[in-house]
Amino acid sequence: MRNQGFTLIEFIIYISIVVGILVLMTGFLWNIIFGNIKETSYQEVQQNGRFVLTKIIQEIKKATGINNPLPGELANSLSLAMSDSNFDPTIFDLFQGKLRIAQGIGNSYELTTDRVIVTDLRFTNLSYENTPGTIRIEMTIEHSNPANLIEYQASTNLKSTVSLVPGGAAP
Numbered sequence: 001m002r003n004q005g006f007t008l009i010e011f012i013i014y015i016s017i018v019v020g021i022l023v024l025m026t027g028f029l030w031n032i033i034f035g036n037i038k039e040t041s042y043q044e045v046q047q048n049g050r051f052v053l054t055k056i057i058q059e060i061k062k063a064t065g066i067n068n069p070l071p072g073e074l075a076n077s078l079s080l081a082m083s084d085s086n087f088d089p090t091i092f093d094l095f096q097g098k099l100r101i102a103q104g105i106g107n108s109y110e111l112t113t114d115r116v117i118v119t120d121l122r123f124t125n126l127s128y129e130n131t132p133g134t135i136r137i138e139m140t141i142e143h144s145n146p147a148n149l150i151e152y153q154a155s156t157n158l159k160s161t162v163s164l165v166p167g168g169a170a171p
Helices: 008-062
Strands: 065-068 078-081 090-095 098-103 116-125 134-143 155-163
Touching: 008 078, 008 090, 008 098, 008 116, 008 134, 008 155, 090 116, 098 116
Parallel strands: none
Antiparallel strands: 065 078, 078 090, 090 098, 116 134, 134 155
16 A cells, blocks of 8 residues: 655755745746846836936027137036026036036026936037137936936936037027
């Protein structure tokens, strides 16, 4: 007559197989979750970068002149002369990791979200005499990561060169 139960060895083998499968599935699921967090962080950085670069380019093309930096110089802020007195001057600067814009006598407001930090911002005036003006924009944007977790590490370097439109473009 044969016993219908499991032997101890069979039981240990079955448990080992189940535990192995669970460990592999858990690792796989964690990779999916961390990959999603990493992708979301990267998208946030990219979206902020595209938005602020587009905004700066639009304002440069509408400007009638460059107040700061002077030709051949580099600065961490940009001051543009505008034909509309309500927007003159238009100033881009960096304050506590946030890119800001101020137009005319109005208050400045942040262009970047709280989820990102602008760690480097440079404007270089590449203008020559008797030209409308040319500005090189360089910035580095990183995802805010106070706990320094690897899944939140995302950054991008953006560079662009823009020339003012003679006479200032229409708003």
